[in-house]
């Protein structure tokens with residue numbers, strides 16, 4: 001038998017009271033609130049799961065920003081059109097050339113010849129990259145396209161950025177944290193050294209010769 005007390009409590013005869021007054025929550029309401037709580041919990045958990053994704057996206061952004069900065073190679077403020085500089089590509093370790101074209105634009109290429117791996121310097125007289133080993137010629141103004149000799153394909157183009165102050169960055173490499181940037185640009189040798197000097201018998205000796213392994217001269 002169920003008795004209702006003056007305080008509005010029901011006695012189910014089990015020695016326990018179940019509140020039924022104004023502060024009590026009907027079962028259906030309780031269930032609705034519980035369901036809402038579960039949904040909120042799921043939403044919060046989903047939010048938590050999104051956080052790593054957000055962090056990943058932020059990390060990706062930071063990585064691409066670092067890649068945009070690149071590795072400082074040096075300054076080319078005083079380099080004139082048709083002059084070139086050499087350096088070692090920080091990513092591949094290959095000998096590379098940085099050329100200021102006649103139109104003032106800077107371009108950079110991996111100087112390892114695509115024929116047999118000799119180091120290819122720039123010849124400012126011909127305005128071409130000329131391989132001293134077997135005479136392949138590449139046009140730096142046209143993506144180092146092969147314009148003569150046995151090379152099967154152009155030299156590899158290297159991505160660079162030149163800022164308004166003349167600082168050049170290799171964009172295919174990332175700066176090493178804690179390592180101070182060092183000027184890597186060196187003036188290229190004059191064209192006579194590149195194309196070879198004329199011998200007494202009228203033939204031309206080969207100039208600079210180098211393979212990918214010996215790093216050039």
Ligand code: FES
Pocket residue numbers: 113114115116117118131132133134135136149150151
């Ligand atoms: S290695 Fe350059 S032409 Fe042969």
